[in-house]
Amino acid sequence: MTTARTVLTIAALTLREATRRRVLLALAVLTVVLLVLSAWGFDRLAAQGLTSGEARLTASVLLNLVMFGLSLIAALGTAFLAGPTLSGETESGIALAVLARPIRRSAFLLGKWLGLVVFGGGFVVLAGLAECLVVRVTVDYWPPEPAEALALLAAQTIVLLTLTVLLSTAISPMASGVVAVGLFCTTWVAGVVGGVGASLGNEAVGRVGSVSRVLLPTDGLWRGAMHAFQDPGALGEFGGGAEAGAFPFLSQAGLTPAYLAWAVVWVAMVWALAAVAFARRDL
């Protein structure tokens, strides 16, 4: 009961911090800019008189591209919020008075994590839904599995912020944000390289993507989200087969339950590691 109260209090505090430090405002402005630009772009494309197949392919690719932009904004936002809120507070001394209260450090960490999950996850779900509506209005396209796609986008954000939480228990706030975003981008690039390798039939290069998706599940979840956003016939329009795998904004297959389970285990393991590191840290 006491632990639950602590977790909820710290989670609410983290959300309030995000709001008061204008992180929410900054994200909202960036998102609106992205939505307006994409609405203009989709509207121009619709005016070109594409065939229905071309329209579905274009909508799928561009939707995935804009969603990638949104997930990048969420990644940057949560990574640079998670660093200051945890290691920044221990560095500045804010955490001293709070952690001298009758609370467990793991409960404090869970509260911070939960607040970031609600913030980051909430952002991508709302912004992603808004983008889906923009596409619906402009080119009359609606993703086949919007709920699954948005949930996977939120899961990708959760994976990245959990990594940032772990990093921020050990290194400085700025470094933890930089390293987390760097790893996020590296994994995405590794995924694209792996796709190119697979399309060329090079098994060794193809394995780069598979290995990186296991080490850091952000790219795997992103590919699952893309698959749920894109039209089932889009890959066929693109040329079908292995060649389409080289294209970074279309996904060849959805996620397997085993991979989803691995992502859950990965988050639990990394969070537990962060909790152990934070509990042992001298303040």
Place this chain on the structure above:
Amino acid sequence: MTAGRPTAGGSTAGGAAGGAAVQEAARLVTDLPPGPAVWCSGLRKRYGNRPAVADVSLEVARGEVVGLLGPNGAGKTSVIKMLLGLVRPDAGEVLLLGRPAADPAARARVGYLPELFRYQPWLSPLEVLTLHVRLSGAQVTAAEQQECLALVGLADRAGDRLGGFSKGMQQRLGLAVALVARPELVVLDEPTSALDPLGRVDVRDIVLALRSRGVAVLLNSHLIGEVERVCDRVVVLDRGRVAAAGTLEELLGQHEVRLHLTGLPAGAEQRLAAAGRVEREGDWFTVALPAEDTGTAVPDLVGDLVALGVRVHAVEPVRISLEERLLGILRAGRDGDR
């Protein structure tokens, strides 16, 4: 310094040994005096190769105000952080208000003002207090929180964001945070470092008010005069060890007398030396009297000197300040190492 582990609460007997015996045991446990506010034994801490705390044992009784003194790097803040679970000791045991400090619940009635006082700059003072009340689990009304802010002089800034607060105002807020959740033990680490003289007087009054309410206080301060005015006992740390500890009377017990003497015959200096350590500056003699003196040493000495034919022009008591005593303890410790 501290011998056995103090009693404080405890487990009750179980099994079918008879209800009366169990009740009797429970009554005995209930009747035990509460454990001290702070008890620690054999605390040690190293940061890398550097020992910060070598062996510290200390105790703060309920309702007692204990001052923690010592030079920079003596380990005072490290000891405080180990007591509060903020730093993991390499060795040693800590009990807070009768409970093992490893259990966070031991800190439920503990207030703390850190040396490095920083509070969430995006919150207002009232919001910071509400946060700490919620985390402590105490039932404190909004009116009481306002009173707490008024006590530290922040009543008219209760709703302003902390971002624009001066260091002194943040330290005042830190004091309110330490006091807000009805503490039974308050740990103040350099509570006046950013305060003006008026603020220092306020802190002194607050500590005295806490003592009068039976709240124990552990006060780490470089301002020796402050410690001397409010503390019942003093613990002096030097290089991670307890160099001295005791009540102010015990620590300042040694007193001196200055005498202006002329016409000293043979034997007068031996008589002076017999009374205690003597320092001479011309015709002035300063004699350190024994701590166990019951008040007869000075009249006996003066009587004997007059009987020997010494002309006694003046006899002045010399009061040793805590500062002089502290410096004496620290210098003696360093001389002992050579």
